[in-house]
Amino acid sequence: MRHDKQPSYEYIENCYGPENEQMQLSRKFADQLGLGGISVSQTEAHLMGFLVSLIKPKKVVEIGTLTGLSCQYFLQSLQQDGMVYTLEKSTEHIELSSQALKPWIDRGQAVIMAGDAREELPKLSAHGPFDAIFIDGNKAAYKDYWMWAKSNIRSGGMILIDNVFLAGAVWGDTSKQKFSDKQINTVKDMTSDVFADANLTASFVPTEEGLIVAVRK
Ligand SMILES: C[S@@+](CC[C@H](N)C(=O)[O-])C[C@H]1O[C@@H](n2cnc3c(N)ncnc32)[C@H](O)[C@@H]1O
Structure with a gap:
């Protein structure tokens, strides 16, 4: 989520400099929808893109495209010939993200999968296992996304889960x-499962929204 007034984020984002034109297009579309606040902030997107780049990804899955902003950070972190599958159920969001992601869609590096992620994810399994999976869709379905993610991530692959604090509702x-x-019980239940899983090493990144980063052993 974007934090217009948090001074540390402002400082960090000044250091990074402005996002590129295509990213600004995604933000403009999100603002037009009145959903600018639910796009990932530049601070968090930069962090996620950086973390994912460390594992040299070729295949990334994102659940929750909105207007394609976070997707572009994953696209930037890809190795050559890599690709991002991003899942979105809103036709309006699909239409706008198709415009923002057009350069990568045309090159075959980004695919927007239309429909309810819970129904689309099983179809994606045949293309796995994946190097990185980002969960940012319907909060009430987080446990299902998580169960799919941990079965479809490669050894050494990374799962990132946003909004795990639910703006404080989890405490x-x-x-x-x-x-x-x-939503609250699902996110709490999923979080317990993340930290109880001996096949993963995981940590909270205490952003304001709460981010979990988990790596499959
Ligand atoms: C928080 S926004 C994603 C923000 C995006 N990752 C970004 O930072 O640029 C969540 C998105 O998930 C989509 N969504 C919600 N429920 C979904 C579902 N069941 N299947 C697929 N997408 C869903 C919403 O339409 C919305 O676009």
């Missing part, structure tokens, strides 16, 4: 944003 602070009991 009982519901003053900032309302989430359903189902």
Whole structure:
């Protein structure tokens, strides 16, 4: 999520400099939808792109395209001949992200998979295992995404999960944003599973939204 007023993020983003034209197009589209606030911030996107680049990815999956902003950071971190499969169910978001991601779609490096991610993910398994998987879709489905991700990540591959604090709702602070009991219980249940899994090494990155980074042993 973008944090317009957090001074540390402002400082970091000044150091990084402006995002490129195509990224700004994704942000413009998200703003047009009134959803600029749910695109990943430059600070977090840069961190995720950097972490994923360390494992030299060729095949990345993203759940939740919106307008293609975070997808572009994963595209930047790809090795030659790599590709990103990004899943999105909203036709409006698919239309706008298709424009923002056009250069990579034309080169065969980005594929937008239309539909409910829970139905599309099993179809993707045949292309796996994957080097990196980013979970940023429907919060009430996080446990299902997680179960799919841990079965389809390669050894040494990385799973990133955004919004795991649910704006504080996971520790009982519901003053900032309302989430359903189902969303809260699902995210908490998934988080317990992440840290109990002996096949993974995982850590929170305590961004304001809460990011989990897990690496398959
Ligand atoms: C937080 S936004 C993703 C932001 C994006 N990753 C970024 O930072 O640029 C979540 C997206 O997931 C999509 N979404 C929600 N439920 C979904 C589902 N069941 N299947 C696929 N996409 C879904 C929403 O339409 C929305 O575009």
